[in-house]
Amino acid sequence: MTPVKHSDFLVIGSGIAGLSFALKAAEIGSVTIVTKKEHKESNTNYAQGGIAAVWDSTDSYEQHVQDTLTAGAGLCDEEAVRTMVKEGPDRVRELIDWGVRFSKDGANDYALSREGGHSQSRILYYKDITGWEIERALVEATQNHPNITLLENHMAVDLITEHHTRHIADVDDLHCFGAYVLKISTGEVIPYGASNTMLCSGGAARAYLHSTNPDIATGDGIAMGYRAGAILANLEFVQFHPTLFYNPGNSSFLISEAVRGYGGKLLTGSGDRFMPKYDERAELAPRDIVARAIDTEMKKSGDSYVLLDITHKDAEDLKSRFPNIYQHCLEYKYDLTKEPIPVVPAAHYVCGGIDVDLNARTNINGLYTIGEVACTGVHGANRLASNSLLEAVVFSDRAIRWIASNRDEWVTVPRGDIPEWDDRGTKNAEEWVLISHDRQELQELMWDYVGIIRSNVRLKRAFRRVLVINEEVEDFYRRTKVTSELLELRNLAAVSYLMIRSALEREESRGLHYTTDYPETKEAEKHDTVIQRHARPWQTAK
Numbered sequence: 001m002t003p004v005k006h007s008d009f010l011v012i013g014s015g016i017a018g019l020s021f022a023l024k025a026a027e028i029g030s031v032t033i034v035t036k037k038e039h040k041e042s043n044t045n046y047a048q049g050g051i052a053a054v055w056d057s058t059d060s061y062e063q064h065v066q067d068t069l070t071a072g073a074g075l076c077d078e079e080a081v082r083t084m085v086k087e088g089p090d091r092v093r094e095l096i097d098w099g100v101r102f103s104k105d106g107a108n109d110y111a112l113s114r115e116g117g118h119s120q121s122r123i124l125y126y127k128d129i130t131g132w133e134i135e136r137a138l139v140e141a142t143q144n145h146p147n148i149t150l151l152e153n154h155m156a157v158d159l160i161t162e163h164h165t166r167h168i169a170d171v172d173d174l175h176c177f178g179a180y181v182l183k184i185s186t187g188e189v190i191p192y193g194a195s196n197t198m199l200c201s202g203g204a205a206r207a208y209l210h211s212t213n214p215d216i217a218t219g220d221g222i223a224m225g226y227r228a229g230a231i232l233a234n235l236e237f238v239q240f241h242p243t244l245f246y247n248p249g250n251s252s253f254l255i256s257e258a259v260r261g262y263g264g265k266l267l268t269g270s271g272d273r274f275m276p277k278y279d280e281r282a283e284l285a286p287r288d289i290v291a292r293a294i295d296t297e298m299k300k301s302g303d304s305y306v307l308l309d310i311t312h313k314d315a316e317d318l319k320s321r322f323p324n325i326y327q328h329c330l331e332y333k334y335d336l337t338k339e340p341i342p343v344v345p346a347a348h349y350v351c352g353g354i355d356v357d358l359n360a361r362t363n364i365n366g367l368y369t370i371g372e373v374a375c376t377g378v379h380g381a382n383r384l385a386s387n388s389l390l391e392a393v394v395f396s397d398r399a400i401r402w403i404a405s406n407r408d409e410w411v412t413v414p415r416g417d418i419p420e421w422d423d424r425g426t427k428n429a430e431e432w433v434l435i436s437h438d439r440q441e442l443q444e445l446m447w448d449y450v451g452i453i454r455s456n457v458r459l460k461r462a463f464r465r466v467l468v469i470n471e472e473v474e475d476f477y478r479r480t481k482v483t484s485e486l487l488e489l490r491n492l493a494a495v496s497y498l499m500i501r502s503a504l505e506r507e508e509s510r511g512l513h514y515t516t517d518y519p520e521t522k523e524a525e526k527h528d529t530v531i532q533r534h535a536r537p538w539q540t541a542k
Contacts (some may be wrong), residue, residue: 004415007032007149010178010194012156012221013201017371019138019401021198021396023098026147028404032192033148034181034203036155037293049115050125052096052386052395053088055114059120061085066431068387071117071286072380073511074526075234078501080377083358084387084394089166091393092124099137101105115257115385117286121384125228128256128322134389145212146162152491155484156201156220157421158379159228160490161192161364165417174229177413180421184484189421193413194462196366196403198223199354203372204495208347209447212241212254216375218488219495221373222494225354226494226533231363233375233528234352236502237512239383240452241348242266242290244304245341246456247331254310255343257385260284262321266294266311267340269303287380289346290510295452307340316372345452350386351512352502355530360399363532366411370395375528384541426481433475438469442496451502454515463500469493472532502529 008029008494011018022031025036054064064085069076096102102124105111112121126133142148160243169469180194204219205211226232243255260266260283266275278293279285285293295305310318315337319326326336336343353375358378360368371392378391445465449458475536477490508525 004178004191004193004413004418005032005415006415008194008361008410009198010034010192010198011129011198011200013199013373014139015200015202015371015392016138016152017200017392017396018198019135019392021142021370021400022148022165023138023145024397024400024404025196025198026145029195030145031148032194034154034156034179034192035150036184036220043248044444048124048376049256049386050113050116050130051092051389052122052384053092053124053390054085055092055110055122055124057118059122060259063119064122067117067119068378068384070418071382071384073288073378073382073521075511075528076380079376080358083182083398084376084378084391087394088390088398090343090396091390094397095137095393097135098141100126100134101137102130110340112256114194114261115283116260116290118279118284118411121176123258123261128258128324131389142492144199149210151181155182155184155487156180156224157182157189157482157487159178159195159197159199159224159364159367160193160418163228163230163506163541164419165193165414171503173367174363175229175411176410177418179224180482182482182487187483189418189482190422193415194366195410195413196368198399199367199373200392201373204350204492204499205347205536206443207445207492207496207499208238208451210244210252210344210346211368212244212346212348212392213323214215217256217349220488221493222350222353222498223491223494225362225367225373226362226498229533230369231355232498232531233352234356234381234502235350235498235531236353237379237381237414237449238347238499239287239351239512240345240351242294242345243308243343244289244334244346246342246344247332250332250345255341256322256327257287258315259310259322259325262309262310265311266290267307267309268297269301269305269307271307274306287348287381287385288514292514293454294343294345299426305344306512308343309340311338311340313337319491338453345419347447349383351375351381351383352529356395357527358403360395361402365409368399370399381513385402407411423481426479432477432480432487435473435489436485438473439492442466442469442492446496446499448505450496452514453467456504456505456515456517459500459504459515463497463504466493466497466500470497498531502531505529
């Protein structure tokens, strides 16, 4: 029998949310971090633009709050927004104390950039690789902490609750006792128990064919939370970043929002600037408006991309401000200092997730979520640029402060009642060559039918097919030894189902959800779209 491994804190994910939480949790208990690739592979690492915070005397909390509420199209939780904005500057100072370097304007002052939807320059950044720099500092800090154990190339399979220990189909008072974890190198599944489980495994934009996210962004945390009985909210709101470098047949990369904040202009293939006719803020409008405008212009012209032009800026200044983007473009024969570059929208960020309170608590006792897995209410129907890193550090801090002050709420892990992983009767993946095709089909399905502009016909067609794929994958999962590839497919299928079901529930257009059947925003629809698993996981939407 495989013994249950135990720690005070089990952290699933190693981006800014997980690592910042782990550093603080390690001061009061033992911490195990599970990450399915290397610790540096995360959405945080890919974040180019920066972290938004009220930093300059010309800015104010109220301005940042109002910018966030405006971008969120009426669905933000205002208390959560105000909490994030007010506590944000202290959390940024904490990152600096941990060794994060931000670019400076002169000897002492930090440089501040402006991005779409912001009324002020308030984005702290490090060149055009802010996420990489934050990840570097946090990884170094966690590696040197004696209370932190880092398990790379391990993947959480499912959360452990009463469904495992008592074989109860549905209970109102669930507890999370940890998770079953796959050791990828050996195929062994090991139960890891914990008094507090923090789910922060990142986003799900890899459900789409074209995405700015790393391959690991397969919605694992959202899918695991759903299967365990967590309440989910607002998964129809998927943000498409307006400017992915158009590079068919090759790996692509994000062109930061900061390029437009620096003065970049969007042009049609024939060279006409088009954003001013869609919004008075032009290229600095929120991402949903810019992405829809690009999509509309591409459909009108039949072009496969639009152009982003920053050639009117000083060449040396551009190379200094965006060295990574400049070099990437140069590799593919584009010099952004001399010519416009081709860009297209791509799936970027999931604004919804597992519903939490201001202390990152879910409806399952002992389970907390932060980062892109969580729905804090901060982003509403559309995330304001560079608020995601801020949200992660603010709510990870609030979570650990609540946990430290409420030790009586720590879950007691029933070690003797947690069954070991049972894969008797299963066999290796003889049919994998057939099932693996479902991943490509899912991504094409989501891109074609659940994209920037939606309709009931498209959504219902996608929903019918995604139900079949989920049943196929679940049947295969029950009969087969688990692998990381199978787990990712299972999670992608679940998240795709949840996104489509949520989109069908919202009979209006709001923020990132735009449907031709309901093009207007309706006051009656100004509420969260809530989903919770009951006895049957794949239920019919209306």
